Amino acid sequence: MPAMTMVQALNSALEVMLARDPGVVIFGEDVGFYGGVFRVTEGLQQKHGQERVFDTPIAEGGMLGVAVGMGAYGLRPVVEIQFADYIYPATDQLISAAARLRYRSGGEFWAPITVRAPCGGGIFGGQTHSQSVEAIFTHVCGLKTVIPSNPYDAKGLLISAIEDDDPVVFFEPKRLYHGPFDGHPERPAVPWSAHKQAEVPEGYFAVPLGRAAVVREGAAVTVLVYGTMVHVALAAAEEAGIDAEIVDLRTLLPLDIDTIVDSVKKTGRCVIAHEATRTCGFGAELAALVQEHCFYHLEAPIVRVTGWDTPYPHALEWDYFPGPARVADGLRRALEG
Amino acid sequence: MPAMTMVQALNSALEVMLARDPGVVIFGEDVGFYGGVFRVTEGLQQKHGQERVFDTPIAEGGMLGVAVGMGAYGLRPVVEIQFADYIYPATDQLISAAARLRYRSGGEFWAPITVRAPCGGGIFGGQTHSQSVEAIFTHVCGLKTVIPSNPYDAKGLLISAIEDDDPVVFFEPKRLYHGPFDGHPERPAVPWSAHKQAEVPEGYFAVPLGRAAVVREGAAVTVLVYGTMVHVALAAAEEAGIDAEIVDLRTLLPLDIDTIVDSVKKTGRCVIAHEATRTCGFGAELAALVQEHCFYHLEAPIVRVTGWDTPYPHALEWDYFPGPARVADGLRRALEG
Amino acid sequence: MDTVTAPEQPAPDAAAPRLKLHIPPHHPAPGEAPDFSYVPRFPAGAVERPDIGVPARATHPFAYQLIRVLDDDGEAVGDWNPHIDPETLRRGLRAMMLTRAYDDRMFRQQRQGKITFYMKCTGEEAIGVGQAFALAPDDMAFPYYRQQGLLIARGWPLLDMMCQCYSNACDRLKGRQLPVLYSVREASFFSLAGNLGCQFPHAVGWAMASAYKGDRRIAVSWIGEGSTAEPDFHHALTFAAVYRAPVVLNVVNNQWAISSHQEIAGGDGTTFASRAIGYGLACLRVDGNDFLAVYGATQWAAARARANHGATMIELFTYRAAPHSTSDDPSRYRPAEEAQSWPYGDPIERLSRHLIRLGEWSPERQTQLASELADEVRETAREAERYGTMETGPHFSAKTMFEDVFKEMPWHLRRQRQEMGM
């Protein structure tokens, strides 16, 4: 099996779906001739034609607006938002239209739309190219939210998202596009090729939505993470020499509660880590659920390690980013209790 | 002191601030000549002139956009969003501009804006006139979020919000506009006049942001609520005959953590109730904080009683609304543990 | 010269005028006399009808005129006369009258507490009905809440519409939606939203999809003049222009947005039809109370779209004779007599007068039909009430509340349903 970067795996998923389903159309800013500022749609217009892969005006809300209409007709639009930070103009169409259409029409119409957006920091993008906004969408009934952490999942989950008949917001940790990132910017960048999850089948395959993956077994503490933080958590556990069980959520909504509960009941301790700001971040929901389901198994408070409740500062990126040291510290606090 | 309804108290706050500060301007859909669809701005244009209280085009994003510019000039805009359900078109300006301006300009510019919006259900408004969207905004660093539960607080908090030099999202539970509501739609509506918190000074006074109020003392369980749910929780405690301590949060961000922690440490049990959908609702953050701060005092899992994770259904409003029976049930679960 | 700045200008002359903020005045107020001096009296038959293939630019002068066919004597004049046979005209008249009768009845039902809310389109019936007649039945409609006439003119049963308003056991929307927010896929009528404007880009996207598939069906949407200030209006026009979408975009300018006059929406000194100009879209401006003009203009725009000449924006110039909704009280913000003094009359009276003039109709038949339709509606309402009213129920069972949030119900909704005891 070929080794793919996350960019190549996403491109391959789009390629596969364009070939399988004539209803799939892909559009967004600079995704056509150019192939996207992160190259995820590279070559797709050349191969499948400009009617299927095309540039749009700079109007995220407009993209979602027309996507809802296309979905009502019977197409499967895949929309690229150039950066998750720029999804806000699309929130009204995403929430008021896409997420509510099936319900309000009594099931007559629905919105089989996938919204892709690069998220997270690590590239010195400053406060408007680094945001993690997943918690806004996980609060919205009618939306599914997915965040992959490696090429294999990225392709399999994106295929599932496109095939899903409900709207899916698909966030791509941009710091992982070209290699896994353990949260040590000072170390040389590692390519995906070395990584086992970079072996990705050329053809069609799906990773089902709603299923987490235990990426590291352990008995001492459960770590709930997704996206870039999966790699950071692995590094933190190694560096701290802590027998942590690390769960890659992959899909935030619908959430794989059983995998989470099984693990926490086993370890009795839980650390939640995400890059997004803390207050009302997805970690809040995870903490609430864990204590609801595992209260009598918990031996220590659930610890949240997150981005600070500030914008993502350009020059202070690594003071903001919840790196291995901070996660390891969280692990220790969870163990001490 | 005169008894005021919540609408009169809000109107009085606006009146007081228009008189005190020539920088205060009020605008929104139908707020001018007509006085607002809920009559909160009634008479203000007639008294203070159309340059200070005026109608806008139907463009929530535009209102916030011009408000940011006005704030940069030095005015204190007070914007009415006709229903909280229609705030989504304004999210980009609220989040990307208003909330981030002070930070990104190194403190050179800021956004002293108050955004008022009626929220919550109880008037058969269906899914687009009933939403409680506070958790989207409490996740955004740089925004403050306020939700009053009675006329006195409504006036005092709105005055504080307008005087605040940071953007404040001020949600008004529309079901409380004309009387307290204990969650029993089958009972005759009660006017505010009977209610002690309806005694509101005519003139200027402020209720500081960031301070909760213990509206009922008790030893058995702490109930964290805001807005309409304050009254529902009071009814539930009475009806279930449970010695609950009920905390009206009043301001969600900045949150009054000390009052919360003191109460939960005293009672050892906690119920959180809100009308908003559960997943990633503000209750998630409260649960996370409570277990972080009070883990060793908790004798039972923290219980969340909330709106269901569905749109607000028109005819099934009372099956959706987390009424006294559901809250009482939550109290019992918290006591049984 | 080693400086890069402009030389000091003289300080702005202290005598120079100070800036002044303009706020559109709210007038006439209740009690004052109606004032339609801002509405020019355009003659019928004055605007020429170009070929459907003309460049968009050729239609731009129409933005400042008004396409009218029925003159004050009820004569049909000019290029835009669609020359419809009398039988079709009578059907159109009947559909408009049925719409009005339906509105009157449901408005009263709300007053009687049988439904929670209602919105009439009184005075605007020629729009929904006339356009339904000019379009193909399977052209996809993305309306807003004031085009009930469209559904009626597509022959959709009043009974079904009423059950939605009653939120009863036969409500196809399962009690989930506010009354009047219909959704009827079989009638190519898209789910109505509470959020203003969002349907406009939906229509453009649907039209793009139809073109992508080499279909022959076009999309049509409606938006109120007040709602044109929303982003979705701008998005719809931009995308329609860039991709030459086969769509007809209607702006219903009924002068009011709840209590805000069209000036507040940016109608002062310009027209809503002219918003199309900057995007390079075709535009027409039409007397919305003139069944024949509405029909003719819609037919032109639909044919243009179907022939791959792209989108047309139509401003339908009319007047909201009804209160905004059952929650509204227009006596607080406008003169009571405004409706009667609207310069372009009432669409039903005008079509009726035209038919009478053609010798195809009579005042007697008019009165008789009106009472027939009132009876028909009353009967249908009685039948609908047998399936329940909002007040009495029965409604859909509470457990259906958790359905259709997603195609398959995820665990957390199943668990919440159990929590509710279902």
Next chain:
Amino acid sequence: MDTVTAPEQPAPDAAAPRLKLHIPPHHPAPGEAPDFSYVPRFPAGAVERPDIGVPARATHPFAYQLIRVLDDDGEAVGDWNPHIDPETLRRGLRAMMLTRAYDDRMFRQQRQGKITFYMKCTGEEAIGVGQAFALAPDDMAFPYYRQQGLLIARGWPLLDMMCQCYSNACDRLKGRQLPVLYSVREASFFSLAGNLGCQFPHAVGWAMASAYKGDRRIAVSWIGEGSTAEPDFHHALTFAAVYRAPVVLNVVNNQWAISSHQEIAGGDGTTFASRAIGYGLACLRVDGNDFLAVYGATQWAAARARANHGATMIELFTYRAAPHSTSDDPSRYRPAEEAQSWPYGDPIERLSRHLIRLGEWSPERQTQLASELADEVRETAREAERYGTMETGPHFSAKTMFEDVFKEMPWHLRRQRQEMGM
């Protein structure tokens, strides 16, 4: 007649053409020859200059023309010639050249890893500089990232701008913002945002406030042609029209939005200036590479706004000669020679030629000034680097990260700061 539906129409003729989706083609591609056949050659001096008080409608024909003052021989011709003295012109030239030298240096600094990111305005210098010269220094500017010339022409020290780009210890924005996202209150230069378009309604709101206060300062904003598709463009125009805000709204049409040609933004068969028409706003369309035309048009629009005649939209027609940013690679999507073949030349060369023709300048002085400025910029950069570079630091201390989120730091931020160990 007892039916309300239109009679069955004949099914759409099977021979009738199928719908077809139009996607604007991307051409010319890299390797192909530049093709500016879509750009008409407008002569200089052809557009008449009306009184600043004319009704907006009188300016609408300008949307389809191009205001030019400098002809191909460097002669200043026509009504729009602002007749600026040579000294001022030399200052303008110097400011444009300084802007270019600054851009070139900072672009290289990024390539050397001393800063993370940079954006040049090469070929567009006449806009920021020419407009700064035509405006009052305290007119409030709401620019986007390609108007660094404005800050330079307002005399703001390069040193301060560089420190922001280096995110060093003297960065007035404390290392928080991406390079070039300046904020300079003292220069009436509003905080730049990463989010496209959001500044446009800010300018309108500021202008409304200025008018509300009876001030004399106007607001001015800039937006890229690609960004006109965002809601904030529509909002700005709507509010500017309704409240007659004293604002100048500039659309910088530099033909490209990263890799998307202006057709994708909806420029095909229309102009961005014409977007103003539907709102009833005044509009001008100007050769953005012509310092005198930019100055003259801006002066007109500013005077109009100051005299309470309301807002003007100006389309500045230019070409983005630089890559979009240091992250961009134009060779992937456009012919390398496009910039040189832009029909309206280079703003610096054109103003220089004009001064030489006036006998107020010489090729020698031109070359000499260029190298002087390059030295000046290099020196300033050296000095700035003494306060640190992005690469080496020093930066603001980590604990400042928690400041300015709110005016007063709430407990949760204080606690997070402690958690970080500060």
